[in-house]
Amino acid sequence: MLCCICKEKPATVHYTQITGDKTQKVDLCESCAKSKGATDPAGFAFADLLLGLGASQEIEQAVGGADVKCPQCGFSQADFKKSGRLGCPECYKTFAEGLEGLLKTMHKGTRHVGKAPAALRQSREASDRLKLLQKKLARAIEEENFEQAAILRDELKQVSAHAPEATTT
Secondary structure, eight states, rough: OTTTTTSSSSSSSSEEEEEETTEEEEEEEHHHHHHHHTTTTOOOOOOHHOOOHHHHHHHHHHHHHTOOBOOOOOOOOHHHHSSSSOSSSSHHHHHHHHHHHHHHHHSSSSSSOOOOOOOHHHHHHHHHHHHHHHHHHHHHHTTHHHHHHHHHHHHHHHHHOOOOTTTTO
16 A cells, blocks of 8 residues: 555555544555654644645645634644644634635535434425515515515415425414
8 A cells, every 4th residue: 555645655654534434544654654743743733634635734825824823712723733623613714715625625515504304404494485585575565566575475375385384474
């Protein structure tokens, strides 16, 4: 097995991360492991292995260097590089420029949407859509824009017919 970085020497240092049902492996030769700090726990760039080799450097270049600190918690680029984690929600704003590219490669998007069963999610979306249409309808009636109100009324009926489990309040 060859080193993931230099692709020349045999890998002697092996890291495996198991998250749920996904396994990620990083195999390094001795010299690449030393250069990445994998043999020195104090200088070990854990973020590089979790987020992809060079990830912490990518963030460092994007935010303008290692001296940038989060104004909320004081977390720095060096802290991220060691732990592979950020300190608080404000860190996402502070390091946003560098994190966006990393998050896009790791996940489907850059916005956390959580997990919910499909039926529940669809029901919530339909309910939210109905509430929005009702507000727009009320505003159109208040402004005496009856043509728009008629269009919204028809759209409201159509959405209600396709989502009987959503309540109209």
